[in-house]
Amino acid sequence: MPRHSKHLKRLGHLGRLGRIRTTMLACLAALALGATTASAAGEAQDSQAAQPLAKPAFQMPFPCQTQWRLDTYDAGHDPALDIVVKGNTGSDGLPVQASAEGTVSATYVDEGSGNTIQIKHAGGWFTAYYHLKDAPDTYVKKGDKVLASTRIGRIGASGDGADWAHLHYEQRYLASGDFTDERHRKPVHFNGVEYTGVGNTWPSVTSANCSDSGAWKDCPAGSVCFYSGTDGTGSVCRTDEDDPNSACGLRKSFFNNGNVQEGYDHVQVTFKEGGSTCLHRGWDEGRGNFASGGRTIDSVRWRGECAA
Template sequence: MRRPERLARRLRPALLACAAVLALGAGTVTPAAATADEPAGSTARGSARGSTAAVAERPAFQMPFPCATTWQLNTWGHNPALDMVVEGNTGSDAKPVQSSAAGTVSATYSHPGSGNTIQINHGNGWFTAYYHLKDAPDAYVHKGDAVTTSTQIGRIGTTGNSTWSHLHYEQRYLADGDFTDESHRVAVRFDGVEYTGAAREWLSVRSNNCGGGGNPSPPWKDCPSGFVCFYSGADGTGSVCRTGGDDPSSDCGLRKSYFNNGTELPGYDHVQVAFAEGGGQCLHYGSDEGRGNFPSGGRTVASVTWRGEC
């Protein structure tokens, strides 16, 4: 090797280090190139200087569905967002939707495109968004509510610009602010596995959203605040119908009911149910294992009346 070449080789590390120091002093360091799943930096919305900030560590996101259920995921034309249905799409309507990680509900709203929509702030700039929900966006949770992975936030529906029941789901990153939009989407990861790429599909994806070893939510958690919910199973499973008011036309055959008063109807923690077969029963805010039990065998509901006492 000739002497000038040896000298240049020795000086190269020092020159590179010097260049880095000069760049820092000038404030012109270029962030590392963004990967397919995460932006290299995020300009803080509302920042006076518009400086870039390093992406915070992503939460341990889980699928937004109950533990051990199996789902079909695809990106269609939404990459990096996902559309999700039950395995084989045998019937996704009204299936429960849970938060993907602990956080705070930052928005609940209806939109012509996304339909009934919920957005959750998971901290450190990370958000999730849930589109096309069946029920009113504040039927299960409200803005400001704290949620965990076991919290049901809604049910799969087809509201907004949608012709089939599915959940449109997004993970987003914005370093500063409490409301995101689709420009902040990043590739989705569940349980550490990445699901991204144009026009891709994944079959038989199991939800590990198990709340730390099993979904701890009691069955009545499936009942939105201010509703009376009727179930076919004695253990509070198998939703038959639900009502948010007096409904003389209801003809649900049922074995058990739960009543979740929440804050929608303050003071009205009792519901008088009259049966078509005769007689009736008063439901009231009770213990976690049951909020009003009907005799086994099934009854036909003739009317439901909300009361302070009954």
């Protein structure tokens, strides 16, 4: 073969190699660009997922104007809080309220956290309440709507994680779903103030959970409660079953909202002085007001419908 033919053939071969190399470089560049774009999109998505929506106006989970000590303890505990009454003079049995309006998303018993409640609030925010004294569905049940000051339980020492009566409290964020765990914890805010940081103690914080601290909130779901005071306060008598020999004196009563059970969604109250009143299970209708006051209950009967 002539030399120039060999040269041309070699040039053609090199040209094909160049085109292949160029194509490979273009493909590699496209893959790199795609990876960069995907990475950027992933980072943007992760960043978006990591940025919680605006927090509800959480308040302390205790009645208005009561005072409390807050502790974060070590890095394994922060940003959760352990809370006891100011001076730690005895917190066992003190009432626990919801921190904001929401829906009870879980009530359960855990080996470590004991009697536990989670509440789902607006924008993917949750609150968690550990070591409650009573069974977690005593005052509220899963699916119940709660207000900022609805009573949900009492401080206790249930679970292996509680050596003394206190409330372990957390604020959490999860964009979707109804159940959270400790991976979703965020720094706690009460009344717009942040309480977080390893090893911190706030010896006296006053609760501003003051939207409605009526005594009727002490009445467990599914019970009818009778108060001696004209404003719904004072000594309370409660029952969750027929009580034909009740000796409660009353001025005002509240039948707290609970889950409707067929055949037991009304309570008929008869009085020793004569007459009767019907209470219906419900948020508004359930707050029966015996305005005349001073009457004594003769019997309490749970019914599907009250007698005519």
